[in-house]
């Protein structure tokens with residue numbers, strides 16, 4: 062394999078075409094978690110669009126309190142601080158949409174830079190050929206003096222070897238290089254992702270969710286499938302994932318349908334762990 066170029070601020074900036082995202086970029090060689098660092102920076106009052114990126118993480122965080130495999134030199138681990146003047150009445154909707162918008166932006170940037178075909182498993186697992194190449198962890202909070210913020214964390218398995226994954230991930234995870242057969246320049250990929258994400262966030266603010274919802278649903282392999290959802294209280298619900306609601310939740314209709322004439326239960330999911338049962 063040809064040597065991979067290191068992450069570098071100059072190289073990221075050489076193709077970065079954004080207004081606010083990446084105006085400040087903190088690049089680390091090694092850090093515990095870019096999300097943890099971004100939360101600390103947000104509390105300290107850093108500006109909208111600040112990016113934390115690192116070559117490796119010692120305590121990368123995944124969804125549902127899992128760890129994120131974060132070896133050096135091959136992958137992308139980054140977090141972006143977002144500050145939007147969103148009213149309390151619209152905050153829940155914005156927080157539902159943000160992971161979906163981020164997944165869409167990540168998928169579009171990977172398709173463009175790596176000539177790949179990325180699909181999304183709701184809410185924000187990034188897949189190639191049904192195996193996971195990336196994940197997104199969004200967090201939010203309010204600093205006493207710095208106001209409210211959201212953190213978008215993206216981890217992508219870019220240039221690694223599938224055999225390097227820990228055994229429990231080897232069946233379900235893969236890398237972009239493994240699937241496309243060629244290495245991907247991480248600096249260009251990051252710059253493109255920041256561009257796509259900024260554009261999606263601006264579109265959501267100015268024009269709402271209509272086009273973004275359509276684009277997300279086209280990418281999302283979960284829609285139209287029967288899924289088993291583990292809810293936040295640990296209960297399980299099996300149903301047909303019909304689509305994304307206006308408020309960003311996933312609408313799942315009970316399967317099998319009741320046979321006693323009762324209408325099926327309908328769940329509108331904001332947070333859940335799902336597996337695709339069948340098409």
Ligand code: BTN
Pocket residue numbers: 093094095096097118120121122123124125127129137138139140186195196197198214215216217
């Ligand atoms: C998932 O479980 O699918 C979400 C994984 C998110 C991992 C990324 S890597 C960069 C950022 N920093 C973290 O600690 N986690 C996210």
